[in-house]
Amino acid sequence: MDTPTLPPPDFGPKHGNDAAWERKTLEKLAFASLAEQKTRRRWGIFFKLLGFAYLTVVLALTFDWGDTEKLADGRHTALVQLKGVIDSSGEASADKINSALRSAFEDKGTAGVILRINSPGGSPVQSGIINDEIRRLRGKYPDIPLYVVVEDVCASGGYYVAAAADKIFVDKASLVGSIGVLMDGFGFTGTMDKLGVERRLLTAGENKGFLDPFSPQDPKQKLMAQTMLGEIHKQFIDVVKKGRGQRLKETPDMFSGLVWTGARSIELGLADDFGTVSSVARDVIKAEKVMDYTQKENIAERFAKRFGADMVQGAVKALGQASQPQAR
Secondary structure, X not given: OOOOOOXXXXXXXXXXXHXXXXXXXXXXXXXXXXXXXXXXHHHHXXXXXXXXXXXXXXXXXXXXXXXXXXXXXXXXXXXXXXEOOEOOOOOOOXXXXXXXXXXXXXXXOEEEEEEEEEEOOEOHHHHHHHHHHHHHHHHHOOOOOEEEEEEEXXXXXXXXXXXXXXXXXXXOOOEEEOOOOEOOOOOOHHHHHHHOOOOOOOXXXXXXXXXXXXXXXXXXXXXXHHHHHHHHHHHHHHHXXXXXXXXXXXXXXXXXXXXXXXXXXXXXXXXXXXXXXHHHHHHHOOOOOEEEOOOOOOHHHHHHHHHHHHHHHHHHHXXXXXXXOEEO
């Protein structure tokens, strides 16, 4: 009996299917890898563009590119704004205000300068520096008048500055005056006694611990401080009298630190008339176009001020050091 002959195994088609499957799998993996790389590149380009845009915005805010209106030709009224407390580190510092005033006066198209003030006062030193610069600029450019326009308040150091102007314009409800000087602080001796805290202050110099808030008030030092305030007050009064001249209708309480409304300030000769920036530019200077020369605080300065200077000032105040005299 013949033994049946079995056909040999046919592995060919199976091997061919495996090869095709492997090729397809490799192709899919390759295409998936390429797609993933393209996606990563797209996202990389997106984030680079986003970072570039952010950097552009930061640079634009950081650098003071100036007011584009200043590039225009023609006769105009120059505006400088003094806002807030007058001190050496703020927007109303003498450096920034004087720099803006110089730019305004030096522009050949400037017909007149308006200094818009909305300030409760501040440093008598900074106020005096601005006052002196206004007088210098008025002397150097006699054909360019400088007018002050008061908004809500022009008190103390603010008025110290305003007194140098050719004329002062106010709103009837503006607050004007406060011609006085103060130095404030605190005394903690009673609290320390209750808490059983002993103050140990060592100095080399009889008055080195001048008005130390953690020590009993020394009558001699108090008198010295009062004398110093009196000297600064007299300087303030002299500046006001020199600036206002015969227009001033002096009263017994004019230099007592009181504040008057805009309407009353005109009656007293502390101001000249009612007016706004627009009305003074249009009706007094006769140059209705207004260009702002105020130096703006950039983002870098604001950041440094907020996280740097403010922390230092807060620490100083927390330690209870005697404050500087304030013209207010």
